[in-house]
Amino acid sequence: MKAVAYQTAHSLGASATLQDIELADPTPTGRDVLVEVKAISVNPVDTKVRQGGSAAAGEWKILGWDAAGIVKAVGPEVTLFQPGDRVWYAGDISRQGSNAELQLVDERIVGKMPSTLDFTAAAALPLTSITAWEMLFDRQKIAKDTVRKNQQLLIIGAAGGVGSVMIQLARQLTGVTIIATASRPETQAWVKELGAHHVIDHSKPISEELKRIGFDQVSHIVSLNQTDTHFAQIVESIAPQGQFGLIDDPAPIDINKLKRKSVSLHWELMFTRSLYQTSDMIAQHHLLNEMASLVDAGLIRSTVNDNFGPINAANLLRAHALLESGKARGKIVLAAE
Secondary structure (H helix, E strand, O other), X not given: OEEEEEOOOOOOOOOOOOEEEEOOOOOOOOOEEEEEEEEEEEOHHHHHHHHHOOOOOOOOEEOOOOEEEEEEEEOOOXXXXXXXXXXXXXXXXXXXXXXXXXXXXXHHHEEEOOOOOOHHHHHOOHHHHHHHHXXXXXXXXXXXXXOOOOOEEEEEOOOOHHHHHHHHHHHHHOOOEEEEEOOOHHHHHHHHHHOOOEEEOOOOOHHHHHHHOOOOOEEEEEEOOOHHHHHHHHHHHEEEEEEEEEOOOOOOOOHHHHHHHOOEEEEOOOOHHHHOOOOOOOHHHHHHHHHHHHHHOOOOOOOEEXXXXXXXXXXXXXXXXXXXXXXXXXXEEEEOO
16 A cells, blocks of 8 residues: 655654655454545644654654545454445554555544545544544533533634634534634634634733633633643633643643632543543544534534645645644645545
């Protein structure tokens, strides 16, 4: 099979970089499905792993944790899928990724793809959908109840992939007031279009921006990037007994500052269930199926913004560069040739 891979961790512009290679086709065993990858999207985790994780000596590391494709074969213990099924998933960070023609994935973290989307539009959603869903409903315990409540959800860095889905989920399935942060006119328009009730500028003091729109404090805050930069404002802006969640890898922050307000802190890593083979690992299968139903009902839209063409090393390097620039809006997708 064709794949895009590397051997040694590197930054962009280094001599060791992503390469187009050929590898043997993998064979499914156990609960694995073998997927013929039709489209992928690129996430910040791809760039982080590329910079910090090398392959074992003499081997190759394949990135990619978002894909849509067709099941080609199944392992002997598979019960949820059969060859020919159209599927989507975000994979397992401890295994080879989706930047390849074929990929092995445990059926418990795979869902049926929405019937109303093509492969590229579908590939934009799995990782961000799982992350946003688990943060909202598993970590922050926001109720799936559209009755308006005296709760506010402040999403810092809301114009990226996770934020773009989180806004939609919160708007369609909950009664919280959604406050999104974005610093450029085009990203502010984007989050408003997706359903944010209010938009503020995180390049300005967040507490002052909240007061400008009529809020002294908010009950829920989710920080999707630059948490260390915004942490002092987060502490000031969150309500007593509030819920604070984050997904990034900030420089050290002093969580003692949350104690006075009895704030609950929640990390979200969508790979936890597959990394530890948790007893509820199949929850991601059910989650993706529910997301597919929401998409097919017209309640959730794909967050594709850029299509970089075929899956190859040159196009993936362009995608990594855009993500690292911090100027990406929505998701970057690539398709099989």
